[in-house]
Amino acid sequence: MNLKQAGSGAEVDESLAALMTNANAVRAITAAVEGTIGPKGLDTMLVDRFGEVIITNDGVTILDKMEVNHPAARMLINIAKAQQAEVGDGTTTATLMAGALVAEGVNQVLRGVPVARVIEGLKYGIDQALIHLKQQARVLQDIHDPVLPNVARIAGREHEDIAQLVVEAAKLIGMEKLADKKFKLSDIITAQEGADNEVFMGVIIDKERMSEEMPQALSGVKALILDDALEPEEIGDEALGTEAGFKRYIELQEEFKANVHKIVQLGVNVVLADRGVHEIAEEILIDGNVLVIQRMNAKDLRRVAEHVGARMIKRTGLKKSAEDLLKYIGRADTVYQDEKLEQVRILGGKGKPMATILVGAATAEVVGERERIAKDAASSVQATARGGYVPGGGSTEIALARQVEKDRENIKGMAAYGVDCVVNALKRPLAQIVQNAGYNPLEKVEEVIAAQTGQRLDFLGIDCDTGDIADMAALGVLDPAPVKLNAIKAAGEVAVAILRIDTIIKKKEEPDKAAKAAVASEPGLPDF
Template sequence: MSLKQQASGGAEVDERLAALVTNANAVRAIASAVEGTLGPKGLDTMLVDKFGEVVITNDGVTILTMMEANHPAARMLINIARAQQEEIGDGTTTATVMAGAMVGAGVEQVARGVPVARVIEGLRAGVRRGLAAMQERACPVADVNSPDLRRVALVAGRGHDDIADLVVRAAGLIGREKLLDRAFKLADTVVAEEGAENQVFMGVIINKEPVNRQMPRELNGVPVLVIDDALEPEEIEEEALATEAGFARYMELQNQFRENVQKIIQLQAGLVLVDRGVDDAAEEMLTDAGIMVVQRVANKELRRAAEHTGARMIKRTGLKKDLPQLAACLGRAGRVYNDEKLEHVQVLDGGGKPMATVLVGAATGEVVGERERIARDAASAVQAALRGGVVPGGGAVELAVAREVEQVRAGMRGMAAYGVDCVVEALKRPLAQIVSNAGFNPLEKIGDVIAAQVETGNDALAVDCDTGRLADMRELGVVDPLPVKTYAFKAAGEIAEAILRIDTIIKKREEKSEKDTG
């Protein structure tokens, strides 16, 4: 073969790998943005927008979703992290770091001449075995009083004892049955407020104040009415008002509305929560009757309040019902309190389903958001642990699983074995990054941990980031929820496969609107 032919062949290979290398570099860049936050010694990241507004956080998903990322492959990875957050609520940094390692190792194998199809084949086999191995090592969490829940909350809560205690107390109040409900998210019960005292209580917070200061500040043992609509008269078109019949209809609606408001007073409702605005006349009538009214309540808060008090949400037209029917729609609250300092209303001891609120205090406005993110992570981890059990943390279980995945390689024929190597590399990555962030040599420590796990048969061994010595993660109280691990590992495998399968990048033509073509 001539030099010209060799050069031509090399150019074709480079061109074929161009899309893969470009995508891999984008994924690596995203992974490097969050890997420094991993582990107990992980550091914070500062995000700055064009106006100079600053967010300082250690939360992986916050960094990923707020950072500027224009590359399509980078956005794919960010979407995977977002999906992990929505489904599990924790583990986004681990998923991102493993995905970056898996893609990087896959590109190296392809560059060496291993066909992409064979890499993907081995990758799939490795991920399947890895998921099964993780499941085998899980210990179930018996109930909400298990010490493992406190340990999980402390790890996910980045060592904040006060937050871990709050979250575990909330889990105990809510109970196992509710926590196992897929539609319920313990993280949604978390609220952080500047100047607030840490507390957990049976009830919900409405982040609005009463319509005016003449309304009661505190109520005890009162019926609650929840209106998923505006507390205003039905509207009539302006054109209709110009006619005699239209004006008569308008007056009829006004009178009917006043009668409906009078029904609320007759029902002796103490608290009225309204989705939208409240008419001035209604406000005056309800104020005179000593009723607390809160308007423009967020829909999520409205629903939580209805569920906790046992109220059935109604529309404004529902007020036309007779008194016995309306009475059936009322809920009940043991106590309603307007906290003027924190500018919210607490609805406590409802007559419906148990609903706890975790109120996390923060000294300044700058740390409110981060305290809330930490508490939400801890809450999500606690719920995941109860659902799926726990495994040793600190990268221990991934390293133990990596040894089992290596055994899959020995049983594979052909080049698919190189795909298994990509999975092994990804499984080693969390411990390597945790150790590196703690200031130790990752290559040395990984070798030490693998040797110790094999020698002792203890898969919970990893590195104590305070001392650098090997330690049993369970004895140190470092445990992670199994669903966090499995979802992160599975997500990493999916994004790696998706990136490796992209052979060509083509810019889409811009779709012209009908206006432009017309």
């Protein structure tokens, strides 16, 4: 006899089994990051089986490194990753909101509200919240707007030095570049142990020159960038065994030498290669006083090419005439290797302006976290430049909750309970922020609601140092509007997806996977 045959009570348990399982998994995920939000949020230590430790306050890093098997939990983590990819910050807010929406939805279902009605009201409430949020967003005046340092400071978790670096870089780059959807300000950040904080117009290559016999510093740079290996064309072993094949091999070697000599004759003094550089080329380029960097990653290669105004070329392209090759060469003022930091800098490129933010760290243990903080700050600055800003500290979400609660009157029937889910979820960020600061969340949330309603000011929140009602804008507590918009939208989407799951069924093994599993389990075979 199954549970449904056992009576009405068992039927209820069976019908809610998937929902409750998913809700518990989501709750476990939100619990992992909720203690990190706000100015008084604490860090999380992640430890793997080898004893490697990461200490971080970054929500998406915590979620990404967690060992998670439950499918609903992975859905929530994927939303956080999507938030990171879209706007680069706000992952903890998105996770808290999604968790709260699921929890509130389950509570309504347990009260007897049909899931379909909960979802209907939830969707309506999220849509209304997004409409009101767009109306509240304030536009950045220009790149020198005093709002920008505050946005960087809040996103950078009160690290003033990092906020200053990010804002300085944004000013160097300008609004037009920040508005470019293909450009990410966070990509120009690198953190280095023992380095000094620095912003400069140029590109850092996190590699050393190929040989110490090559020049350490050059001016009047002419750069050739190979999206390929700088090696002779290959001939198969079978062909080499024939007289014609060996003759062709000698011809290719000579042709390759001639092409490398051509590079030197063109006055090229910097060569960057995507892959390896042959020893024949290395010898010729050393004699030509050329600085060579090999095996660069594709992203760095593209950045350098853009900065120096070079066109990337394949090794077969070196057969072109000297006149044609000149069209591929980029230029810069200087290039030099920093021996201490083991990196090469290219400065004053004649192509697109390119800034670099170098974040210093005292020890290797904090390099990663300093870089994550800087990337969050940079992402928030760029999001603000694109889509404006709103008061932070959970105050905007409270204002939205008040608005959505009024909109509840416009929806009829039991779907109104779904709107309640959105109202309560919007209170969650402030509640967690003040709880992390050591205050009673229920008390402080009600204080803010009363203050905003009584004074008709949507930017009132809680000063986490004093516990008093405060003007978030006056305190400089500001968040990018696009981060809030994406967080609320993403939270609503994942909550609806999870609440819609009625049954969990284990998939059968696909034939190829089952065969691999069977082979792996055969006795006498080694494990890999």
